[in-house]
Amino acid sequence: MGGGKGGNSRTQRKHFQQSRENEWKWKRPKPDPSSDNPTWTPFAIQNPAFDEYYKEQGIVSSEEWDAFVQVLRTPLPAAFRINSSSRFCVDIQSQLQNDFVHSLQAEVVEEDDTEAIIPLPWYPENLAWHSNFSRKQLRKNRTLGRFHEFLKLENEIGNITRQEAVSMVPPLFLDVHSNHFVLDMCAAPGSKTFQLLEILHRSAKAGSLPDGMVIANDLDIQRCNLLIHQTKRMCTANLIVTNHEAQHFPGCLLNRKYDKLEQDQQAQLLFDRVLCDVPCSGDGTLRKAPDLWRKWNTGTGNGLHNLQVLIAMRGVSLLKVGGRMIYSTCSMNPIENEAVVAEVLRRCGGSVVLVDVSSELPQLIRRPGLKRWKVCDKGKWLDSCKDVPKFRRSVVFPSMFPNGGSYEDIDSNCNISTEDDIVADDVGRNSEDGVQAVGNRVMLDFTEEVSDFPLERCMRLLPHDQNTGAFFIAVLQKVSPLPAIQVKPRKEVDKHVETANQVNENAQTLQINPSKSAPEEILEEVSEANINDNESNAADLNVCFLTCEKGDFKEAQEPCNVENITKSTPGKRKPQIQGKWRGVDPVVFFKDEVIISSIKAFYGIDEQFPLNGHLVTRNNDASHVKRIYYVSKSVKDVLELNFSVGQQLKITSVGLKIFERQTSCEGKSAPCAFRISSEGLPLILPHVTKQILHASAIDFKHLLQCRSIKFADFVDAKFGERAANLMPGCCVVVLSEGSRAATETPQVDESKIAVACWKGRASLTVMVSPIECQELLERLLMRLDTVKEKDSSIHVDKPSDNTRDEAPESNGKNDDVEATAGC
Numbered sequence: 001m002g003g004g005k006g007g008n009s010r011t012q013r014k015h016f017q018q019s020r021e022n023e024w025k026w027k028r029p030k031p032d033p034s035s036d037n038p039t040w041t042p043f044a045i046q047n048p049a050f051d052e053y054y055k056e057q058g059i060v061s062s063e064e065w066d067a068f069v070q071v072l073r074t075p076l077p078a079a080f081r082i083n084s085s086s087r088f089c090v091d092i093q094s095q096l097q098n099d100f101v102h103s104l105q106a107e108v109v110e111e112d113d114t115e116a117i118i119p120l121p122w123y124p125e126n127l128a129w130h131s132n133f134s135r136k137q138l139r140k141n142r143t144l145g146r147f148h149e150f151l152k153l154e155n156e157i158g159n160i161t162r163q164e165a166v167s168m169v170p171p172l173f174l175d176v177h178s179n180h181f182v183l184d185m186c187a188a189p190g191s192k193t194f195q196l197l198e199i200l201h202r203s204a205k206a207g208s209l210p211d212g213m214v215i216a217n218d219l220d221i222q223r224c225n226l227l228i229h230q231t232k233r234m235c236t237a238n239l240i241v242t243n244h245e246a247q248h249f250p251g252c253l254l255n256r257k258y259d260k261l262e263q264d265q266q267a268q269l270l271f272d273r274v275l276c277d278v279p280c281s282g283d284g285t286l287r288k289a290p291d292l293w294r295k296w297n298t299g300t301g302n303g304l305h306n307l308q309v310l311i312a313m314r315g316v317s318l319l320k321v322g323g324r325m326i327y328s329t330c331s332m333n334p335i336e337n338e339a340v341v342a343e344v345l346r347r348c349g350g351s352v353v354l355v356d357v358s359s360e361l362p363q364l365i366r367r368p369g370l371k372r373w374k375v376c377d378k379g380k381w382l383d384s385c386k387d388v389p390k391f392r393r394s395v396v397f398p399s400m401f402p403n404g405g406s407y408e409d410i411d412s413n414c415n416i417s418t419e420d421d422i423v424a425d426d427v428g429r430n431s432e433d434g435v436q437a438v439g440n441r442v443m444l445d446f447t448e449e450v451s452d453f454p455l456e457r458c459m460r461l462l463p464h465d466q467n468t469g470a471f472f473i474a475v476l477q478k479v480s481p482l483p484a485i486q487v488k489p490r491k492e493v494d495k496h497v498e499t500a501n502q503v504n505e506n507a508q509t510l511q512i513n514p515s516k517s518a519p520e521e522i523l524e525e526v527s528e529a530n531i532n533d534n535e536s537n538a539a540d541l542n543v544c545f546l547t548c549e550k551g552d553f554k555e556a557q558e559p560c561n562v563e564n565i566t567k568s569t570p571g572k573r574k575p576q577i578q579g580k581w582r583g584v585d586p587v588v589f590f591k592d593e594v595i596i597s598s599i600k601a602f603y604g605i606d607e608q609f610p611l612n613g614h615l616v617t618r619n620n621d622a623s624h625v626k627r628i629y630y631v632s633k634s635v636k637d638v639l640e641l642n643f644s645v646g647q648q649l650k651i652t653s654v655g656l657k658i659f660e661r662q663t664s665c666e667g668k669s670a671p672c673a674f675r676i677s678s679e680g681l682p683l684i685l686p687h688v689t690k691q692i693l694h695a696s697a698i699d700f701k702h703l704l705q706c707r708s709i710k711f712a713d714f715v716d717a718k719f720g721e722r723a724a725n726l727m728p729g730c731c732v733v734v735l736s737e738g739s740r741a742a743t744e745t746p747q748v749d750e751s752k753i754a755v756a757c758w759k760g761r762a763s764l765t766v767m768v769s770p771i772e773c774q775e776l777l778e779r780l781l782m783r784l785d786t787v788k789e790k791d792s793s794i795h796v797d798k799p800s801d802n803t804r805d806e807a808p809e810s811n812g813k814n815d816d817v818e819a820t821a822g823c
């Protein structure tokens, strides 16, 4: 009862709010947050520490400051991208242009000079759009309801991706080609991964898979699952999702001495492109997450700097010579941005350069990176690492300053900066005063630090330039192999690790020895996979000399892979070489010839579509395989390399689900135990020659509307007959061009509209989720120019869950489902 009451009053409140909302028309945001306007938010949208910090850093000129913070305090307009590899890409573009642009303008926007929705001018081919409505407005305003429903449905299906405009920028500068191996180091929730896959597929030859692939990695397993859900919408066979600390991402270096190398097998996992979209303080997202105003402090950015450097260094070490890497953050803070880039350049000693991309995407408004900045630690401004007292050196690193430097240099040149000296000099002062004492003395010969690197080539996107969030992007290119490195002995390493762990408890960072010897040392940590959970071996490994460059090994620089660990530590406990990672299903090549042959024969899969060697399962027990995944040649190569190096990659998801075992009674008695999954259908469709039917538009439409139709009830009786003559089990129904069903088997390509169905005793039943049925139906109606027919008689149940692929048995009605009213 009580619940009912509460629900009632909530409903009333909601209705009241909605009626208020609907009176609202979009106007320019007003500066006063307390005034009665839709931009008001309950959070304190200011923070004096933020103002002081960014004014001091000179992130914008003093004349611009008010405009900058004013926009930062208004909600972020929603933006989205059309999936360029969707078969409905053109349909969606024309729906936006011909329908929503005009209707939203007329219905919602009062001011003539403000577009309701508009393509982002800098995004290629009008594939990305900016709306002048925040997410909240989209949710709450009834006039925007149809548009909001459109966004939600298309996003769920995978035809569009809702993504912040500025977050779309880094993949564009990565210049991905279809043959590229791409590493997305910190990938979850996956909007940029999705974009990278789109670019990879779009640039591939029509009808064939790209030669390249993407590895999308994230440390957080839960966020990995989000990433898997996101990228599943892309239906790609060219993706591997891994779960590692990016700073320890495995090198998969094959020891040539111990492994028989196949002719074209890779010897190491190196990448043509690396996206390093690192964890950051995120103050560029203040418009989307206004609660960050309250939490903002200088410590967050400072605390992330070291981890960001480590991740970026791992990125460049995994990059091929000639390859491009993007370093990006959604933070405005130079300590997380320019300082990290400068440190990477410093450590790489000329083998990595900052690329001038000023001529790329000319319509994107960007600011040059800063060449000078300061560090603020506990409220004190520090101009140089000379100003950092010893007791703060574990958290304020020389790399945070424009000129970098090292504490060893300072200690050898200046004998006043140790903590003991401070105490002796400033008896009675507290530690904070100590900072001042040192600072004052160093300040006497202070000259403002300015970085020598061309950091102006970095890009800072600011909110008031084009009504977006903020972002930082640097484009790096590796021009030669990295210099050899020396890793510090474990004890020294651990001192720094503790510090980094204050920021990221999971981070097992290794610090390179900042000695003065040339060339600059390059970090190449021992990967966690190499260590293989065996802490006792880690200490030995830290004194290894490592280099990540292909063909660059010397005898003394043997890779620290599993075999070497075992060799170099006689008498010690052998590292556990697990066939799989704890808690993660194994990746197994599916080689059951009997099943593969039965699938091939049942669906008449032509020889052009290679199954052997491209099928993978996540189950060691071949007799209980439920799902079979298809992997591209590129992914297959990486998996083979991974097996050769003792499964260093912790793979949480791989490939495209293509076949699923039928588990219902009827399914089990069908001649082929596996049905085609709806994700896999577009890929295999051009190669299916049996169990395939071509339906007229009217029968296809009815099938989607009713989901199950008796053979005798199809409008085209011949089609019904052909359906009845199929073998029982899974089949494919393709929409015929023109109004009639094709009698012969025409050429089918992956752009065709098709659905997987189940041929039962007396009827045909679609095997796609209700939401996909709804989408297909709507698109079909639009294509057939019969939008007007879309009345109440055409109704498809709303989806009850997010399942993509519902076999007939999963809804409890395997066959002979009664045709519903109107069918």
Ligand SMILES: C[S@@+](CC[C@H](N)C(=O)[O-])C[C@H]1O[C@@H](n2cnc3c(N)ncnc32)[C@H](O)[C@@H]1O
Pocket (backbone or CB within 6 Å): 167, 185, 186, 187, 188, 189, 190, 191, 192, 193, 217, 218, 219, 220, 223, 244, 245, 246, 247, 277, 278, 279, 280, 330, 504, 507
């Ligand atoms: C800025 S977000 C990435 C956003 C993502 N690139 C996108 O476009 O959707 C940073 C991600 O880094 C992950 N992360 C944090 N520390 C990490 C680490 N040491 N290694 C790998 N990923 C890490 C977080 O879980 C988070 O998902």
